[in-house]
Amino acid sequence: MPELRLHNTLTRRTETFAPRDPAHGVTFYSCGPTVYDDAHIGNFRSFLNADVLRRTLELLGHRVVHVMNITDVGHMTDDANADGGGEDKMAVAGRRIAEAKKAGKLPAGAEIDPADPYAIAEFYAGRFLEDARLLGLKVALEEQARAAKGAPTLMPRPTRCIPQMVEMIGSLVARGHAYQAKDGAVYFDVRSFPAYGRLSGNTLDQLREGAGERIDAANQAVKRHPADFLLWKPDPRHLMRWPSPWGEGYPGWHIECSAMARMLLGDEIDLHSGGEDNIFPHHECEVAQSCCATGHPSFAHTWFHTRHLQVEGEKMSKSKGNFFTARDLFAKGVTPAALRLELVRTHYRSNANFTLQGLQDCQRMVDRWSRAHAQLVARAREDRADSGRADDDGLSRSPGHAPAPSPAVAVDESLPPGPFERALAAFTDALCDDLNVARAVAALNEAVAAKPAEHEAACPVRELGSLLAMDSVLGVLGRNAPVAGAAPAEDPAFVAQVESLIATRAAARAAKDWAASDRVRDQLAALGVTVKDGPQGATWSRAKP
């Protein structure tokens, strides 16, 4: 098994990754979305990078137990943990939904009560899982299969894990790491954990109180140290609330992940991922809570953080008009494969720059890989026909699954490795070098561009296996089609108009009246339609915006 070198935020070094207990698999926790709105492409870059890491581990032969939470507790707009100020995010989402409902813009099937925070969370969680599966997030794909079998979830919701949180907070209080302040809230005592600040570098003496300008002075006064953070907030008026020894209320933001990671993966875990903004305070607080509650000296051994995504060179924001959700792009006809590749091809520790041009670049690459895949499948079939075997050969299996070819198929071991088989080595090597996806993609591109003679000299089944192995990490081959139903349906009258023009043009072409044919093409262009003449006649599509 080749070694994976991975940068660890905790040590600030690139280290050889080794699971603590390889027999039981790699335990991996990823901070997932908060579901009071649709996840945007920046969120997905982080989730997708975690997915590439997981898939790389699997390519290397590791078994991975991957957990990703879906946060459905409505936290506060101003401050999720310290003072509970501002407005509940679920309430904000509810108002947004109520407005959409009034304007008749609610998506089909969205009969939700804007006053019911659980329904809102469920609504957005469902949409997130749809997007995630389309983008090939394996944890979400697996979740669906697990649910069908009745297996326990690996995508936990905090609202269903409150007892585990209450228990953890209780043990923190019992061990003297947490206290109930005069305002009734339970806080973590940061000075009781000397390693606080080790992950982020924000040690207590360096923290500048209130630098984020979101601190409430009255709230600060009841805490023993300004950096103490909320574990439980009693609040009888909160939208979502549960009983606890400290009164009816809701949990702090950080405790959720500590409790769910422990519940599903154990006291210590191998890997923990999230966006770079999670390093502080969220992950720093998780370390403190988990170590203090379990008594273990460490929590996650390797911390994996993805840098933020920019759009067209600028910070993504709604006001700049460069804010995209995955669904927005699917509705424009962007394929999940192209979006996945665009979000994942820049190194995870660099700020990636998402551009529409880049998305097109990726689409072209995926198209070329798909063609190469189809050719290999065809050649492998021919081989099988030659060898007289007709049973299920596994070749029609959709890509993205087990790369090993079925034994029913003719594998010629005497042939030297072909372009894809050689590329797989370089591809794996690049990924093992701190997940160098760009270099891995380059290796694949070089294989695809190899001379035809080199391709013909290789064993197609082995070549296909190598290509599918590479795609088991890239995860694009089965996802290169526009999302059905994502784009608004074409107006039938418009379609009829276009088809009639195309028929007119076909007649002109048959009569070799090129001037008339080109006139019709101009008319179609004016309607925003591009025509392509292929062997099976003309096809048309909406011109790219």
Place this chain on the structure above:
RNA sequence: GGCCGCGUACCCAAGUGGCCUAAGGGGACGGAUUGCAAAUCCGUUAUUUCGUGGGUUCAAAUCCCACCGCGGCCUCCA
């Protein structure tokens, strides 16, 4: 104010001391193909050049210093 990351061709993006006269993709240009296009295929496309200015070294895109620019975190955020 403190901590951290980045700056490579028209664009995206690898490369972190000699194999760099700098991967890969897109674009552009030339060719094949096509009635013309589109798509596809083939070829060309950074030659003291890697933000700027110094320094270390036999040797620097790669190490050090300064400056300029961009970005992240310092209790909303992936």
